Amino acid sequence: MRNVVIAGVGMTSFGKFLQRNLKSLSEEAVRLALEDAGVKAEEVDQVYFGNAAAGVVTGQEMIRAQSSLRNTGLDGKPMFNIENACASSSTALHLAWLSVASGQSETALVVGSEKLTHEDKAVSFGAFAKAVDLEEPLPEGIIAGNGSLFMDLYAAKARKWMAEAGAEPTDFARVVVKSRFAGSLNPFAQFRQETSINEVLESRMVSDPLTLFMCSSIGDGAAAIFICSEAFAAKLDVPKVLIRASAVVSAKASGAVEPVAVTASRKAYELSGIGPQDLHVVELHDASAPAELIHYENLGLCESGGGSIALIRSGDTDVGGRISVNPSGGLLSRGHPIGATGAAQIVELTMQLRGRAGKRQRPGAKVALAENNGGQLAGDSAVAVVTILSV
Numbered sequence: 001m002r003n004v005v006i007a008g009v010g011m012t013s014f015g016k017f018l019q020r021n022l023k024s025l026s027e028e029a030v031r032l033a034l035e036d037a038g039v040k041a042e043e044v045d046q047v048y049f050g051n052a053a054a055g056v057v058t059g060q061e062m063i064r065a066q067s068s069l070r071n072t073g074l075d076g077k078p079m080f081n082i083e084n085a086c087a088s089s090s091t092a093l094h095l096a097w098l099s100v101a102s103g104q105s106e107t108a109l110v111v112g113s114e115k116l117t118h119e120d121k122a123v124s125f126g127a128f129a130k131a132v133d134l135e136e137p138l139p140e141g142i143i144a145g146n147g148s149l150f151m152d153l154y155a156a157k158a159r160k161w162m163a164e165a166g167a168e169p170t171d172f173a174r175v176v177v178k179s180r181f182a183g184s185l186n187p188f189a190q191f192r193q194e195t196s197i198n199e200v201l202e203s204r205m206v207s208d209p210l211t212l213f214m215c216s217s218i219g220d221g222a223a224a225i226f227i228c229s230e231a232f233a234a235k236l237d238v239p240k241v242l243i244r245a246s247a248v249v250s251a252k253a254s255g256a257v258e259p260v261a262v263t264a265s266r267k268a269y270e271l272s273g274i275g276p277q278d279l280h281v282v283e284l285h286d287a288s289a290p291a292e293l294i295h296y297e298n299l300g301l302c303e304s305g306g307g308s309i310a311l312i313r314s315g316d317t318d319v320g321g322r323i324s325v326n327p328s329g330g331l332l333s334r335g336h337p338i339g340a341t342g343a344a345q346i347v348e349l350t351m352q353l354r355g356r357a358g359k360r361q362r363p364g365a366k367v368a369l370a371e372n373n374g375g376q377l378a379g380d381s382a383v384a385v386v387t388i389l390s391v
Helices: 022-037 064-068 088-101 121-129 149-165 169-184 197-202 260-272 289-298 307-314 338-354
Strands: 004-011 046-050 079-082 107-115 205-207 220-229 241-250 281-283 367-374 383-390
Touching (some): 004 088, 004 338, 022 220, 046 338, 088 220, 088 383, 260 367, 338 383
Parallel strands (some): 281 367
Antiparallel strands (some): 004 220, 004 241, 367 383
8 A cells, every 4th residue: 555645625615505406516626626636627536526405405416527527627537436425525535445455546536515504494304304314213211303413312312411411511611712722713613703602501401411512513615636646746846644444334234332533543553553542632532522522432532431621621622722623613613514524634734744724723733533433233334444644
């Protein structure tokens, strides 16, 4: 396996854009990524397109890449449509990385694009509700169609974790305050207004203990990543950001004790020779505020059993902190157009490692990790993807 370089990144603003479609979003992200790398569409060998919900929300099925990218100059290229819940575009990056690392291709383009807003909100919420095994009984007390199914599932996990770790709603509010501050510094973020602990706690209750501000929102957006071999990168005038590892893990149908995020991170650490103590900046899947704290432990950023409470309270995970977590604002503030989320995480981390993240910059960032998961199966996320980058 040879080294793979991230040579170009680009993304749209994330938000609710009723008048935009997948073509518009995808075209903008692709143009920006190719311009960033200084390459033309004809220099792309293969295209990997991550999208989760177009079939439900827009009706576009089967040829999402080919239809979304028909005006980008990429027509005629080998295109692969990747659907893997919220981890669609991080899975697409994994496959593109394997293609270049194996020598099968010199270059590849990864696109994550999602259109979730709809005039009928029930359509948007319905898309999320399909990311479970429809034949698996839901946990006791959770009713499909009773609102946001996934927020009910996240809330149930949060209540269990609170009892085990001794967390309080104010700890979840701290996550949101940190997230909103980061979002205020990110011109691509859906939510750019700072907030306070009291405002978070007093926002509308969605599913106890999750208030509205503790929940990621429906949105639209796209992100793109141009990757290549080191030999190809040598011809470009770009900083060399390396993909050191990528691991994809699916849930065990029987319900494994170890969460998929733990397994995926361990595999990525082993493959890269990098450990959690080496990380400078992390983008993780905070679909709800408690998820960030739970993932601190899943990724080994702190001791399990409540170490994440001390970590969030310490300020070490703040923008510019010892291990800056979700400096983009994360899913809570940058936004969560599900098929674009994994690629957006990589865009942020690439900018951090290049030292070009502006006021969000973690000084001296050299090593980064992205954790992206999606769906629900047997009490766990159905899939988790962990990617490690370095300069």
